[in-house]
Amino acid sequence: MLGKDCLNAPCDFGLHSVALFFRQMSTTMENGMGGSWNTSREKTYKKTTSSALKGSIQLGIGYTVGNLTSKPDRDVLMQDFYVVESVFLPSEGSNLTPAHHYPDFRFKTYAPLAFRYFRDLFGIKPDDYLYSLVNEPLIELSNPGASGSLFYLTSDDEFIIKTVQHKEAKFLQRLLPGYYMNLNQNPRTLLPKFYGLYCIQSGGINIRLVVMNNVLPRSVKMHYKYDLKGSTYKRRASRKEREKACPTYKDLDFQDMHEGLYFDAETYNNLMKTLQRDCRVLESFKIMDYSLLLGVHVLDHSQREGGEPGQAGGDGRRPVGQRVLYSTAMESIQGDGKAAEALTTDDTMGGIPAKTHKEEKLLIFLGIIDILQSYRFIKKLEHSWKALVYDGDSVSVHRPGFYANRFLKFMSTRINVWLIDFAPLARKSVCGHSTARSHIQRSCCSAVLKLLIKIK
Secondary structure (H helix, E strand, O other), X not given: OOOHHHHOOHHHOOHHHHHHHHHHHHHHHHHHHOOOOOOOOOOEEOOEEHHHHHHHHHHHHHHHHHHHOOOOOXXXXXXXXXXXXXXXXXXXXXXXXXXXXXXXXXXXXXXXXXXXXXXXXXXXXXXXXXXXXXXXXXXXXXXXXOOOOOEEEOOOOOEEEEEEOHHHHHHHHHHHHHHHHHHHHOOOOOOOOEEEEEEEEEOOEEEEXXXXXXXXXXXXXXXXXXXXXXXXOOOOOOHHHHOOOOOOEOHHHHHHHOOOOEEOHHHHHHHHHHHHHHHHHHHHOOEOOOEEEEEEEEHHHHHHOOOOOOOOOOOOOOOOOOOOOOOOHHHHOOOOOHHHHHHOOXXXXXXXXXXXXXXXXXXXXXEEEOOOOEOOXXXXXXXHHHHHHOOOOOOOOOOHHHHHHHHHHHHHHHOOOOEOOHHHHHOOOXXXXXXXXXXXXXXXXXXXXXXXXXXX
């Protein structure tokens, strides 16, 4: 296993050090994942086995990040967003790259200096990035999205690696200058945090990958998980999905299963402001068909199951709390960051405290996902066709402005995230009427907010 000592001096990563690093990493991968690969039951993606893909990802990122640390820091220039660097990694190895058990491949890195800036902005040091991505075998998530993409999670729960289509990778490249400007203005966002864009070329096949933040920590058990778009057309989980151990439900399921999520006033305001700001950014980029990934951890269930928030669902090896700046749900919605520092504790694991209408205590984890869909010609055709057959306002594919408004309306009204003071809920009345009073308060808050929404 790679010790972190070999990664503690990123500025000293010259070419010789990179070669030494690779020899250590090659030994790690042979010992940790096995020298010969059993491919009989493995998943394949574009005719590439999952083990070969994971190994190639780790080798390629290990090389490109290690090599990048020898380049001096400087301001990001416009041309940096369009730079593509490439390295060939033959299976027999070279003077800079190790021998490996996979087919020969070429590893491309897009906008390396720009993504280095993004990682720096979120406090990700080169040695920590390498340690997370290459020190342990990547974990393949068993519940991939409908797109057919593969998802890999780092063992420390920090990063997700997702395979993306060619058009999505090209769109992200075009998005980078605007993305750079937005992150400079507001690093506290629920939008995906992109840390790297890569491509593996082997045997005439291209596999494109993006590294981004992990929204739902594995160390906290998600009792409910939702993919919400604010749409009603076919927005119910299929029977096959519901049979999974950890199903992902949709908008109509949410309406059936939850009567509302209740936050304190400050958290509610911060959450809605963040969602409004992020949706306007996506609208300006002509992006639509994105989702809010929402994970619900029920603290009362956790106590009955005999676990704690920092232990449920984990493997026991992950340090408590995420290290990357602005990576937790609570940090992402704070205005000045002071409340986030106070509330992001070992008990909450960065989740947002909330309650149900029955006053069950919850931790909410959320983030906007799937933003690499632009409203271009093919999407306009898809919306036009569905609008002829179904209610055009209910389908998920829609023009960006309408999509953003519908998305926000769903989040602010159908989800029923109302202003509510947590203090009265915690205090017990001498006469024992605290429950009745809290229901009256919720009803008043709901009525006032619905009136304000109608006025707007």
